[in-house]
Amino acid sequence: MKTIFTFLSLFLISLVSFAQQNGSVSGDVNARDGSPAAYVAVGVKGHQAGTLTNEKGAYHINKLKPGTYTLVVSAVNLTPEEKQVVIKPGENTVVNFTLNINTSQLQEVVINGRQNKVKVDNPSPSLRLQEPLLEAPQNIQVVTSQSLAEQQVISMSDGVIRNVSGAIRQEHWADLYANITMRGSQIQAFRNGFNVVNSYWGPLTEDASFVDHIEFVKGPAGFMLANGDPSGLYNVVTKKPTGQEKGEFTLTGGSYGLYRATLDLDGKLSKDGKLLYRLNLAGQNKGSFRANEYNDRYSIAPVISYQVDDQTKLTVEYTLQHAKMSDVGSYYVFGTGGYATLPANFTMSPPGLAPTVINDHSLFVNLQHQLNSHWKLTAQAAYFNYGQQGSDMWPSAVNPDGTILRAISIWDAKSTMALGQAFLNGDVTTGQVHHRILGGIDIGNKKYDADWSQGHELDTAGALFNTKLPVYGPPVNGYPVWDRSQNIEARSALGGGHIEQQYTGIYVQDELGFLNNKVRLTLAGRYTYVQQSEWGGSPYNAKRVTPRIGLSVSVDDQTSVYGLRDEAFIPQSGRVAVGTVKPITGNNTEFGIKRDWMDGRWNTTLSVYRIIKNNELTADPNASPNSGLSVILGQKRSQGIEFDLRGEIVNGLNLTANYAYTDSKVTKVTPGVPDINVGDVVPGFAKHVVNTWLSYRLQQGPLKGVGANAGFTAYLKRATDTWSDTDVRLPNYFKVDAGLFWEGSKMRIAANCFNVLNKYLYSGSYYSYLNAFYWQAEAPRNYRLSIAYKW
Structure with a gap:
């Protein structure tokens, strides 16, 4: 294990050594009523760079090589908003957006280009955090729908835990109950922010057909969700309407x-x-x-x-x-x-x-x-x-x-x-x-x-x-x-x-x-x-x-x-x-x-x-x-x-x-x-x-x-x-x-x-x-x- 950790450390340090004198772009995204468009996606057209706005509608994209780019914000029922930006070495450029839609109507925002398939930047609303995972003082891991599809997962008991450190199952009972153990104890099962445990054995494993993603919260989370166990919980987030046909x-x-x-x-x-x-x-x-x-x-x-x-x-x-x-x-x-x-x-x-x-x-x-x-x-x-x-x-x-x-x-x-x-x-x-x-x-x-x-x-x-x-x-x-x-x-x-x-x-x-x-x-x-x-x-x-x-x-x-x-x-x-x-x-x-x-x-x-x-x-x-x-x-x-x-x-x-x-x-x-x-x-x-x-x-x-x-x-x-x-x-x-x-x-x-x-x-x-x-x-x-x- 010492060899593994040494290799990982050298690998991560080597990535940092490739950093160049790049520029960045930041700004605010607001709805037409002036309220911030929180947690919407801002992308760079034809480029992999992208991010989500925070709770104030602000965004920041780093490490862009000098040059001219097109920023894109698009939403359902909205013509994509595009703006050009010139990135200069070592400088930050500010570009703001005003969307022709009210905040509450922002059902889904997508980037013109590829989205990350296995990494999520923000928790679901059912965790109540209202902040990026990077800023939360807790270890929270999210298993995306793309990961579930790639691994052909058909229920909560079907290989989901391979995506999270330290999670195992005991007393399998096949596809009846998940019974996941993490950090030395059986963790609590949640769905959409509700604790759905009513006995040692339950609940019935959720079929993957209606699961959007799964959030694993490590450690106590009583401030977020009811009756949190010291070892943690998993929260199954179900699919919701997006407004797209x-x-x-x-x-x-x-x-x-x-x-x-x-x-x-x-x-x-x-x-x-x-x-x-x-x-x-x-x-x-x-x-x-x-x-x-x-x-x-x-x-x-x-x-x-x-x-x-x-x-x-x-x-x-x-x-x-x-x-x-x-x-x-x-x-x-x-x-x-x-x-x-x-x-x-x-x-x-x-x-x-x-x-x-x-x-x-x-x-x-x-x-x-x-x-x-x-x-x-x-x-x-x-x-x-x-x-x-x-x-x-x-x-x-x-x-x-x-x-x-x-x-x-x-x-x-x-x-x-x-x-x-x-x-x-x-x-x-x-x-x-x-x-x-x-x-x-x-x-x-x-x-x-x-x-x-x-x-x-x-x-x-x-x-x-x-x-x-x-x-x-x-x-x-x-x-x-x-x-x-x-x-x-x-x-x-x-x-x-x-x-x-x-x-x-x-x-x-x-x-x-x-x-x-x-x-x-x-x-x-x-x-x-x-x-x-x-x-x-x-x-x-x-x-x-x-x-x-x-x-x-x-x-x-x-x-x-x-x-x-x-x-x-x-x-x-x-x-x-x-x-x-x-x-x-x-x-x-x-x-x-x-x-x-x-x-x-x-x-x-x-x-x-x-x-x-x-x-x-x-x-x-x-x-x-x-x-x-x-x-x-x-x-x-x-x-x-x-x-x-x-x-x-x-x-x-x-x-x-x-x-x-x-x-x-x-x-x-x-x-x-x-x-x-x-x-x-x-x-x-x-x-x-x-x-x-x-x-x-x-x-x-x-x-x-x-x-x-x-x-x-x-x-x-x-x-x-x-x-x-x-x-x-x-x-x-x-x-x-x-x-x-x-x-x-x-x-x-x-x-x-x-x-x-x-x-x-x-x-x-x-x-x-x-x-x-x-x-x-x-x-x-x-x-x-x-x-x-x-x-």
Whole structure:
């Protein structure tokens, strides 16, 4: 690793040595009403240089060689604005624009020329920051829609995490739940700024058809989003109307019976462009390399936005995801002789088990009102309704001779969430100090009911399932017949499977900018009150004030350094045999450096952090995962280093690369908790995580548009997914994916090969109460081919 860091350092220093005496251009972009056009794109015609305006409508493009250029700003329903500029050596030229449109009508601004495909300069409005990522005192990484398309990602559980340093998955459960771990803990799942976690297992993975991009926020973010975990979160940003009349239809086929079709329609419902729509549809049949396993899904995601007036915009969004899949336990394999002692395609699942059926509904309403050129009010609400009828196969006994007593339990669940947010963004100046002000309130009501109380053994004592000589067919003891005569709420109450939570959070933040906003001091605080009950227990109340202080300094226009001290407070649910469940508390201390390279075409972020977490629940090492039993860890410390690189290195060559070193250990143990000691490694992470994804497309000649991509993922020194009393650790993990594609103005054809080296890849752990290992294998070498047509 020292060699790698030395090489990277020399490489970056060598790029700086090529700097020349260039010039620059800057200015302001305003709407016709005089208000600033924030976060719009300004490009140089026929040149790769380009940028986005900041919240004041200002832009600055550096490192232009002396000469004459044409600046271009264009927007939907607007004739492109062009102005010539003469760049002189070592000088800055000022060029201002006034667009013939109101600020609230700026649906999308594009540059005449290529846009960066994998690098994003600004966060989505749902993160509430109102500042470029380069200036934010936090490590935030964005996975773009182009990256998702190139890697043929079809859901949140399908390789997304390779694009972010240190992110891994544990307890895969295939395409049911993402369960992403980062910085030593499972991070929170958000959608459009709402925390959509209502139990340890959820939410259902989002289908990629309605996903625009994904933001990974590292470290606590309670000042931005409700109930932030000290380790971070990911925020799925869904597709919204742009005002452009366009569409895209994609067909995908692949190994193991994958057939998939998606449709993306974007346009206007009124001639004046005030009423817009976006509709995304997807349907798929998906088999598996294991027998008797499938995951069929469809999704419907319509969005409507209405420009009420020049200052007010209303957006309504509904999403239905329907899944019909095999029993979730089919992904697990058990044995007593160690990991991977059976073939990769081995299964314990019999044919004929009833499917798990899920219907996941969500509704978002967002209202944005520009009070004036300095203040903006956003109010939004969301409602989620998740219903599941299914089962989970799990062994009652695993024997050294290879025989297993398979059992199956009912797993019906219902989740409802009603969430609301309102926040105010301000941009004011007092004397020589620039203020970016954020204040708001978050409220939520979450309920989760589950029935695990009914069980059925598929085998009998005299006719166990033999992994050495498996016989597949109807189970000896027959299929289970579940009693669903009562509703899920009643069955949940009887079985202790009820969780309920109400919370309110109030927060305020002021980012004070000094020295022409080159030095930015962030002071923030959040008050959170929560009432919660879980697993049939009595409700409890908790409240806490969590402060935040951050400092970000712009060394130059392309480089910033930051420091951050933040605290977190998050409710959690669980059932414990020892102690009382309390909310997680913790803090994060972090330092980092961010830099844009080559006129902002690519970016690097290097950060170091130390996180302390108290009261966190972790799976009980002496109980089945289906039992829902946890233990209170006490305190753990996670610390590490993260490096991310993303962007266009040269014309047509895009690179995403990252590395993370993570060290997570127990520092305190709750009295009475067995089998966990101070100094133990916390399970669920890899000490070293390395990812790359390289894509190159020919820019000219008869093969223009033809390209290739490839990447690898490596997990080194993996810890197991649960606590165990065995010293056997998971082996290192190395996976290579690659592909070929052709992209024209209307069509894209892509073929990808996954697990090119055809390795036996898996995750797993050791369950003490079974005296057995379990593992979940990934697919051997497999392929996908997709054809997309745009209009």
